[in-house]
Amino acid sequence: MPLLGSRSKPTTAEPATSRSGYLTPDELADLTGVELRAAGIVEGFMQGLHRSPFIGYSVEFSSHRKYAAGDDPRHVNWKLYARNRRLYVKEFDAETNLNLYLMVDCSHSMQCRAGSPLSKWQYSTALAGALSQISLRQRDAVGLSLLASGVIEHLEPSAKPGRYADLVRLLDSSPSPKETNLRRSLSQAAGLAKHRGIVVVLSDLMDDPDEVLDGLRQLRFRQHEVVLFHVLDPWERWLPDPGKVRFHDLESSLEVTTETDAVRDAYVKRIDSWCETLRGECLRQSIDLIQVTTDQAPTQVLVDYLVRRSNQTVAG
Amino acid sequence: MTFLQPFFLAALAAVSIPLLLHLISRWQSKRVDLGTTRFLLEILHDQAHRKRIRRWLLLALRMAMVAILVLLFARPSLPKTSRRDGDRMRLILIDRSASMAVRSGASGRLIDAAMVKARESATELGDDAKIEIAFFDSDVHPFQDDHDKLETPKKLTAGTRLTDALRWARDRCIANPNDRADVIVITDLQRSGLDGADDIGIPSDVQVELVDVGREVADNLAVLDLRTPDGIRPPNRSLSTSATIFNFGPADHVDIPVILTARMGPAKHYVRKTVTVPSKQAVDVEAELVDLAPGRWEITLDVDSEDDLLDDNRRRTAVLVAPPARVLVLDGGSEGRDETYFLRTALAAQRVDLEALSGRTESEKDEDAEESADGVRFQPEVIYLDEATRLPNLSDYPLVIVADPGEMLAAEIESLHRYVDDGGRLMVFAGPRLADSAARDWEESGLAPGMISKPRRAGSVPYRMTSWDRDHPMLEPFADPQHGDLSRLAFRTAVPVKPSEKTLVLASFEPSFPAITEHNVGEGRIVWCSVPVTRQWGNWTASPLYLPIIQQMSADLLGQTGEGPIRKRICGSEDLQPQKNQLLNATRTDSRGPGFYPNGTSLTVVNLPADESDITRMEPAEFYDGFGLVAPESEDTVQQDNQKDTVSYDELWPWLIVALLGLMVTEYWVAGRTPG
Numbered sequence: 001m002p003l004l005g006s007r008s009k010p011t012t013a014e015p016a017t018s019r020s021g022y023l024t025p026d027e028l029a030d031l032t033g034v035e036l037r038a039a040g041i042v043e044g045f046m047q048g049l050h051r052s053p054f055i056g057y058s059v060e061f062s063s064h065r066k067y068a069a070g071d072d073p074r075h076v077n078w079k080l081y082a083r084n085r086r087l088y089v090k091e092f093d094a095e096t097n098l099n100l101y102l103m104v105d106c107s108h109s110m111q112c113r114a115g116s117p118l119s120k121w122q123y124s125t126a127l128a129g130a131l132s133q134i135s136l137r138q139r140d141a142v143g144l145s146l147l148a149s150g151v152i153e154h155l156e157p158s159a160k161p162g163r164y165a166d167l168v169r170l171l172d173s174s175p176s177p178k179e180t181n182l183r184r185s186l187s188q189a190a191g192l193a194k195h196r197g198i199v200v201v202l203s204d205l206m207d208d209p210d211e212v213l214d215g216l217r218q219l220r221f222r223q224h225e226v227v228l229f230h231v232l233d234p235w236e237r238w239l240p241d242p243g244k245v246r247f248h249d250l251e252s253s254l255e256v257t258t259e260t261d262a263v264r265d266a267y268v269k270r271i272d273s274w275c276e277t278l279r280g281e282c283l284r285q286s287i288d289l290i291q292v293t294t295d296q297a298p299t300q301v302l303v304d305y306l307v308r309r310s311n312q313t314v315a316g
Numbered sequence: 317m318t319f320l321q322p323f324f325l326a327a328l329a330a331v332s333i334p335l336l337l338h339l340i341s342r343w344q345s346k347r348v349d350l351g352t353t354r355f356l357l358e359i360l361h362d363q364a365h366r367k368r369i370r371r372w373l374l375l376a377l378r379m380a381m382v383a384i385l386v387l388l389f390a391r392p393s394l395p396k397t398s399r400r401d402g403d404r405m406r407l408i409l410i411d412r413s414a415s416m417a418v419r420s421g422a423s424g425r426l427i428d429a430a431m432v433k434a435r436e437s438a439t440e441l442g443d444d445a446k447i448e449i450a451f452f453d454s455d456v457h458p459f460q461d462d463h464d465k466l467e468t469p470k471k472l473t474a475g476t477r478l479t480d481a482l483r484w485a486r487d488r489c490i491a492n493p494n495d496r497a498d499v500i501v502i503t504d505l506q507r508s509g510l511d512g513a514d515d516i517g518i519p520s521d522v523q524v525e526l527v528d529v530g531r532e533v534a535d536n537l538a539v540l541d542l543r544t545p546d547g548i549r550p551p552n553r554s555l556s557t558s559a560t561i562f563n564f565g566p567a568d569h570v571d572i573p574v575i576l577t578a579r580m581g582p583a584k585h586y587v588r589k590t591v592t593v594p595s596k597q598a599v600d601v602e603a604e605l606v607d608l609a610p611g612r613w614e615i616t617l618d619v620d621s622e623d624d625l626l627d628d629n630r631r632r633t634a635v636l637v638a639p640p641a642r643v644l645v646l647d648g649g650s651e652g653r654d655e656t657y658f659l660r661t662a663l664a665a666q667r668v669d670l671e672a673l674s675g676r677t678e679s680e681k682d683e684d685a686e687e688s689a690d691g692v693r694f695q696p697e698v699i700y701l702d703e704a705t706r707l708p709n710l711s712d713y714p715l716v717i718v719a720d721p722g723e724m725l726a727a728e729i730e731s732l733h734r735y736v737d738d739g740g741r742l743m744v745f746a747g748p749r750l751a752d753s754a755a756r757d758w759e760e761s762g763l764a765p766g767m768i769s770k771p772r773r774a775g776s777v778p779y780r781m782t783s784w785d786r787d788h789p790m791l792e793p794f795a796d797p798q799h800g801d802l803s804r805l806a807f808r809t810a811v812p813v814k815p816s817e818k819t820l821v822l823a824s825f826e827p828s829f830p831a832i833t834e835h836n837v838g839e840g841r842i843v844w845c846s847v848p849v850t851r852q853w854g855n856w857t858a859s860p861l862y863l864p865i866i867q868q869m870s871a872d873l874l875g876q877t878g879e880g881p882i883r884k885r886i887c888g889s890e891d892l893q894p895q896k897n898q899l900l901n902a903t904r905t906d907s908r909g910p911g912f913y914p915n916g917t918s919l920t921v922v923n924l925p926a927d928e929s930d931i932t933r934m935e936p937a938e939f940y941d942g943f944g945l946v947a948p949e950s951e952d953t954v955q956q957d958n959q960k961d962t963v964s965y966d967e968l969w970p971w972l973i974v975a976l977l978g979l980m981v982t983e984y985w986v987a988g989r990t991p992g
Contacts (some may be wrong), residue, residue, distance in 0.1 A: 109351030120351065206352040235348055243344040249353040256353045257345050258360060266359045293780070 024297050028126060034171040035164075037122075038129025044299035045130065046077065054233035064088040066286055070223050086250070099143065099157040100135040101224070102128045103189050103208030106146040106153075107180035108250045109206040115234030116294035123294040124202035124231050125171040129199055130302065132167045144170055146194060147185035147203065154192050180251060182207040186215025190222055199224040204231055206251070211273065215280045226287040227305075234295045237271060239264045317392050320967070324389035331386070334378030362556045370986055377983040384976045393967040403496035404445040410434050411503035411529075412469045412801045413453040413476040414887065415926035418504065419624045420532050430502045431468050437527070438463035438498045446495060448488055452481035454888040454925070473627070473887035473909045475925040476509035482516045482524075482943055489522050498523040504530030506933040508927040515944030524945045526936050528656060535565035536594060537572065537621045538628035538929030544615065548693060548876060549637045555605040559631065563593040564931055565624075573620040576603045580611045591619075608637045611883070612919055614912045628929040632912060634882045634921050639864040640695040642876050647700045648747065649719025655747075656698055656719045658857040659849045662866040663694040668969065694870055701728075710735035715873055716742050720848045722749030726757045733761045737838030741873035744842065745849040745942035746811035747772075765819040765833040765844045769812040772855075778806040779847075780855070781831050784823035790834075790843075790868050791822060800861050807854035811848045832869070843869055855919040875917075883920045 023031075023040045031037045067076060067087030075089045104124050113119035118126070132142040134158060143157035144167050153170055155163075181204065193199060199219050203211050205228075219226050234240055239260045246257040275291055282289040288309070292301050319325065350356070416427040436448045449459040449466065453474035459466065478501075485499045503509065505528050518524060541560045549555055557576060563569050569592065576587040587603040596614070605615070612634060619629045643663055649655040694715075699708065701723045710716055710731060718724065718732070721744050736742050742763065748771060750758075755768035781802045786795035794800050802823065812831055815821055823832040826847075833844045849866075851857040873879050888905030906913075906922045913920040940947045 066458070112349050112351045114350065118840045129930075130939040204351045209493070233351065236350055236352075239945045241346075245351050246347045247356055248347055250349050250351055254353055254357075256356050256360060258356065263356065263359050266362070267355060270355045270359060 008193070011013075012202070016145055021300060025116050025118045025123070025129050025295055026296065029122070033168070034125045034129040035168045037126035038133050038168070041126060041130035041299045041302065042133045044297075045134065045302050064090060065225055068220070068223050068225065099141045099177050099193070100131065101143045101157060101189070101193045101199040102132060102167075103147055103186070103199060103201045103203075104128050105148070105180070105182070105185075105201075105203030105205075106174075107148045107206070109180060109204055109230075111250055112204070112233040112235070112236060113294075115240060118294050120204050120231045120233055120294055121174065123292075123298065124229065127229060127231075127298050128200070129168060129171055130200055130298065132164060136221065141197075142167060143193070145185075145189040147169065147182065147189060148185075149179040149181045149259045150184050151188040151192060154189075156192075157195070157197065180207050181211075183193065183211035183215040187218045189222075190215075190218040193222065193224060196223045197225070198227060200227045200229065202229040202231055204233075204236070205278065208271045208279075209277055213278075213285075216282075216287055217285060220285050220287065226285075228282060228287050228289050229301075230275070230289060230291040232291070232293050237268075237293050239267055317394055317919065317968070319648045320391035320393055322390055324386060324391075326355060327389065328383060328388040331379045331382045332574060333382060334375060336613065346467050351920065353678065374986050377979050377986065380977060381979045383565060384972050384979065388969055388972050388976070391969060393968055393974070395966075399765070403495050404441050405492055405497040406441055406445055407448050407488055407497060407499045408434050408437050408447065408449045408463075408503045409481045409485060409499065409503075410449065410451050410478065411453070411501075411506075411509075412451040412457075412472055412474075413506065413509075414473050414627060414924050415476065415504055415508075415625065415931055416529075417472040417625055417627050418531060418536070418931060420529070422533065425472075425533070426529050427468055427472055430527075430815045431466065433502050433527045433529060434500075435463070435466060437502075438466070438891065450481065450484055452477065453485075454480075456480050458484070471909055473924055474905075475886075475888060475928050476506050477502075477512065477941065478503070478509040478939075479512045479514065479516070482518065482945075485524075486518045488515050489519050490585040498525065500527055501939075502527040502529060503529070504931070505936070505939065506530070506930070507812075507932045507938075508930055508932055510938065510942050511927075513942035520946065523948050524940075525948055526939055528936065530931075530933055531624070532933070533566055534624040534931050535567065536625045536628070536929060536931050537561065537563050537565065537569050537619055538597065538625070538926075539617055539619055539631035540598070540628075540926040540929060542615065542617045542633045542923075543672075544633050544635045547880070549608070549635055550692065551610040551637050551639055552607055554694045555608055555613075555635060555637075556602065557605065557615065557617075557633075558598055558600055560598050561591060561593055561596040563595055564720045564929060566595055568595050569593045569621060569623075574601055575618045575620065576605070577616045577618070578605050578613045579616075580609070580613045580802065583609065583611075592920075608635075610638045612636050612914075614921075625929065625931065627910070628924050629924075630910070631923055632910065632921050633884070634912065634919050636881055640692045641715060641870075641876075643696045643714045643870060644692045644708070644710065644716045645698045646707075646718045646720075646724070647694050647698050648749065649700060649702055651700055651703065653702075655848075655850050656717075658851070658862065659717065659719060659866060660696040660698060662863040663696040664692060665867070666692050667826030667867065673779045675906050693867065693876065707731055710740060711738065714741060715870060716740060717849075717870070718742065718744045720745070720747035720749055721758055722747050722751055722754045724754065724757070729757050729761045729763065732838065733763055736763065736840035736842060738782075739839035741840055742842045743845070743869060743873060745845045745847065746813075747848040747850075748809075748852060750811060762811070762837050763842055765830070765842070766813050766815040766834050767812070771809050771810045771811050774807065778808055779810050779825040779829070780804070781823045781825060782807055783827075784832070785821075788822055788872075790872035792877070793864065793868060794861075794918075800864060802865070805854065805861060807847050807856070809853040812959060813844065813846060817920055830856075841873055843873055845869075881918045883918060885920055885922045886925045887922060888925065917939045 023044055028040060028294070031040055064077060064080070065088065068090050071089045077088045077090055091315045106121060108123040110124065111119050128144070135142045139159050141157035142157045142163060144155040145151045146153040155166055155170060182205065186201070191226045216226060216228065242261050243259070243261050244257065246255055248255050279289055290301065292306050331642040351729070410430050412427060418426050418428060420426045420429050438449065447463045447464055451457040451459065455474070484492065484573060490495045499522060501524065521523060538561070539559055540562050544555060550666050551940050571590045571592055574589045575590050585605050585608070587605065589601060591599050591601055593599045615629050615633045618740045621629060623629070644658050645660055647654065648658040707728055716732065716735065732742060750768065755764070759768060784791050784794065784802055786792065793804050798945065810825060810829070811832070813833065815830055816832055819833050819835040821830045821833050823830070825831050826948055835842055847853050856862050868877060885904050886907035887909060891909055906920060908922055910922050910924050913922065917962065936947065955977040
C-alpha cells in the first residue's frame with residue numbers, strides 16, 4: 001500500500017507543521033541549497049526516529065530485506081515465512097555496508113513547481129541529499145546518477161570523505177535537459193550499478209509507463225532492492241485550484257487552456273489509474289513505491305516510509 | 317418589420333463584446349507549468365467534440381443575447397395593415413321618409429334626386445371599394461343587393477329617424493375596423509329627423525358627408541288630424557268631425573276646397589267646405605255627418621290643393637255606428653222585489669269619461685256626469701226569474717247578466733252554457749242565495765270560474781280590492797287611482813271562489829280571494845263577480861265607481877274596451893306588441909301605407925305620420941352638432957384624413973423579452989457544463 005498518493009489529496013501525510021518539528025516544504029524552500037535542506041530533513045528524521053515506536057532500530061535499513069531472485073536460500077528467515085508467508089532474507093551486519101544508488105530524474109518536467117514552493121527537482125534532491133547523508137553516516141557507499149534522456153551524470157558509490165560534497169555539488173547543479181527517456185536512463189543506470197545495493201529512484205515518471213517499468217525491471221534484474229519515490233506536484237496530482245488555467249508542458253512546451261473544474265474529476269481519475277498501474281507493477285516486481293507530492297514534508301515522508309518498512313519487517 | 321428607434325441599432329456593435337470577453341478570458345487565464353500535459357490532453361481529447369460544440373453554442377448564445385438587448389432598444393415592430401384605396405368602404409344612407417315625396421323641380425320627387433346621388437356615390441370609389449346601402453325612415457332597411465340594382469322605393473310613408481340610421485352606419489364601421497370608411501347621408505334635412513338626436517359614437521376617423529336633396533322652399537298644405545268622437549255612435553244621429561289643416565308653405569292658401577267623405581259599402585255621405593289657411597298657420601275645420609246608418613263608416617278628409625307634397629292632403633278615420641247593445645239582465649227577484657235596479661240604471665246611463673272627471677269632488681262628478689257623458693252604449697232588458705216561465709232566446713242578446721245565480725234552475729244554467737258556448741257573453745254576480753246545490757250546478761256546467769264556497773263574512777275589516785290587473789282593457793281606466801280607486805269599494809261579505817287553471821283573476825280582495833274573474837267557455841266569455849250587484853253586502857251601488865265599473869265590465873265583454881273594433885295606426889314599422897298605456901293611443905305603427913284595412917269585425921286605419929308634413933329644414937351644422945359628428949372640410953377632418961394615412965405598429969418587445977430570458981437560462985445551463 002503506498003504510503004502516499006491516494007486518489008484524494010492525502011490527509012494523513014500532509015506537509016508537516018512546525019508542531020511536529022519537521023520542516024515544511026515552505027521552510028525547506030527558504031533554505032538555500034541541497035546541503036541545508038538535506039540537513040534539515042535528516043535532523044528531523046533523527047528526531048522522528050526517536051519518537052517513533054520503533055525506537056531501537058538503528059539508522060540502518062532493516063536487518064531483513066525482501067527476498068529477491070537469486071538470493072541464497074540459506075539466508076531466508078523461515079520462521080518469518082511461516083508466520084506471514086513472505087520471504088525475507090537476513091542481512092548480517094557485515095552485509096549492511098551496502099551501496100546506495102541514488103538515481104534522480106533531472107528532466108525538465110522535474111522543474112514543475114506549481115503547487116508547492118519546492119519544485120520536484122528541489123524536493124527530490126533534498127530527499128536524495130538526506131538519504132545520502134544518512135547512509136554516509138553509517139558508512140554506506142552512496143552513488144548518484146542523474147537521469148534524463150539517459151544518465152547524464154554519474155558518481156560511483158563511495159563512502160570516502162568528501163563524497164557528500166560531491167553529491168551535493170552534483171545535486172545543486174540543476175541541469176534541465178528537455179528530453180526524458182527513463183527506460184534508457186534506468187537501463188544505463190542499472191548497468192552502472194555494478195554491485196548489488198539499494199537503488200533509490202526519485203522521479204516523476206512522466207514517461208511512457210511501460211518503458212518506465214521496463215527500466216525498473218532492469219534494476220531488479222540486477223538484484224538491486226529498488227525504492228521508487230514517485231514525486232508529483234500537487235497540481236499534477238489534483239488540479240487543486242478552480243478557474244481557467246493555461247497549462248504549460250515543461251517538456252514539450254505545449255499549452256493547454258481549460259477550466260479545471262470541468263476536467264478535474266476526469267483528470268484525477270486518470271492519474272489514479274496511472275498510479276494504480278504503477279503500484280500494481282511495483283508490487284509485482286517487489287519495488288517499494290512511495291508516491292508523494294511536493295507539498296508534503298520530506299522528513300515525514302521518510303519517517304513514514306521507515307515505519308512502514310519496519311512494520312513489514314516486524315510482521316514478517 | 318421596422319424599427320421605431322433605429323439609431324439604437326448602432327449598439328449592435330456590442331455583439332462583439334462576448335467575443336472580446338472570450339478572447340480576453342483566454343489571455344487572462346492563469347498559467348501553470350506541469351511536468352506533462354499528456355493526461356490533460358487525453359481528457360480534453362475525449363471532451364473535445366462536446367466542448368467545441370458547447371463553446372460555439374455559448375458564444376452564439378451570448379452574442380444573441382447582446383443582439384436582442386440592442387433590438388429591444390431599437391423597438392422592432394410590425395406595421396398594422398395600412399389603409400389602401402382597395403380597403404375603402406362607403407356607407408350610403410338614403411332617406412325614404414314621407415317628406416321625400418315632395419316634388420323636386422319640374423318633375424320627379426326628392427327621392428328621385430336622392431337615388432341619383434346614391435348611384436353617383438356608389439360608383440365614385442371604383443370597383444374595389446365596398447359599398448353598403450341602407451334606406452331609412454322611421455327604421456333602417458339595409459339594401460342587400462348590389463348597388464347597381466338599386467331601385468327607387470315605391471313607398472314613402474313613414475317618418476324620419478336619423479338616429480337609427482346613423483347608428484347602423486356606426487355599427488358597420490365598428491364591424492369593419494380595418495376598412496377606411498366614410499358615410500354619405502342623402503336626405504332632405506327635415507328638422508323632425510333631429511328628434512332623439514344624440515352623440516352616435518361614429519369613429520372620429522370616419523367622414524360623414526351630408527348630401528342635401530331637399531328644397532329650400534316648398535309649399536305644403538297638410539291635414540294633420542281628423543277627429544271623431546270615440547266609441548260606438550248611435551245611429552241616425554249626427555256625427556261631428558273636426559280636422560286640423562296646417563300650411564307649412566311660404567304663401568297663404570285661400571279658399572281651398574275641403575271634402576269630408578263617409579263611406580260604408582255603397583253608401584256615401586259628403587260634406588264640402590272651403591278653407592283659407594295662412595302661411596305657417598293651422599286651421600281647424602269642422603263638419604257634421606248626419607243620419608249615419610248602423611255600420612262601420614270609413615271617413616276621409618281631402619284637401620284639394622296642388623302643393624308640393626300631396627300624400628298628406630288626405631287623412632282618414634272610421635267610426636262604428638250602432639244602437640246600444642241589448643243586454644239581458646236575469647233578475648232573481650220579481651218586479652216588486654227588484655234586485656237589478658242599480659245595475660240597469662248604470663247600464664242605461666251614458667258613457668262616463670273617467671279622465672275627464674278626475675280631480676273633481678264626488679258631487680262635482682255627479683253634477684257633471686251628464687255633461688261629460690258620451691252616448692248610451694247599452695240597452696238593458698230585465699227578466700224576473702220569479703215570474704218568468706222560461707228564458708227568452710238568448711242569442712238575441714250579445715250580453716247576458718245574471719244578478720243572482722242561486723235562483724237559476726239547472727235547465728236554465730244549461731241554456732246559458734249553450735249560449736256562451738256559441739259565442740255569447742255572460743256576466744254573473746254572486747249572491748246570497750247561491751246555495752250548495754246551485755253552486756254545484758254552476759260548477760258542473762263549466763260556467764263557474766272554479767270551486768264556489770259559501771259566502772264568507774269579513775271581520776272587522778271589510779273586503780276591499782287590494783290588487784287588480786291595470787293592464788287589462790276592462791280595468792285599464794282604473795290604473796290611475798286619480799281616475800277612480802277601486803280599493804275604496806268595501807264589502808261585508810263575498811263568495812270565495814277557488815279559480816281553476818283556465819280562469820284569469822282580474823281583481824282580488826286577498827291573494828287567494830278573487831273579486832273579479834274571467835274565463836272562456838267554447839266561443840264565449842264569462843266574467844264572474846264575487847259580490848252581488850245589489851248593496852246587500854256593500855254599499856257600492858252608491859259609489860261613483862259603480863257606474864263606470866259596471867259599464868267597463870259590460871263593454872269589455874262586448875269588445876268595446878281597449879282599441880275597440882277600430883284601430884288607428886300611423887305608417888312605420890310593424891308594431892306587433894302594444895305598448896303599455898297605448899291602447900287608446902293612435903301612435904302605434906303599421907308597415908302598410910295609408911288606407912283602410914278591414915280584418916273581420918275590426919278595421920285598421922293607417923295615416924301618414926303628421927310630423928312628416930312639417931318640411932321645415934335644419935341647417936347642416938345642426939345635423940352634425942346634434943349627432944356629435946364632425947363636419948367635413950374642417951381642420952379636424954383634415955387631421956382625420958391625415959390620421960387615416962398613419963400606420964400603427966405592433967411592437968415586438970414582449971417576444972424579445974421572452975427570447976432574452978430563454979437565452980439567459982440556456983446560456984447559464986450550457987456555461988455550467990462547458991469547460992473553458
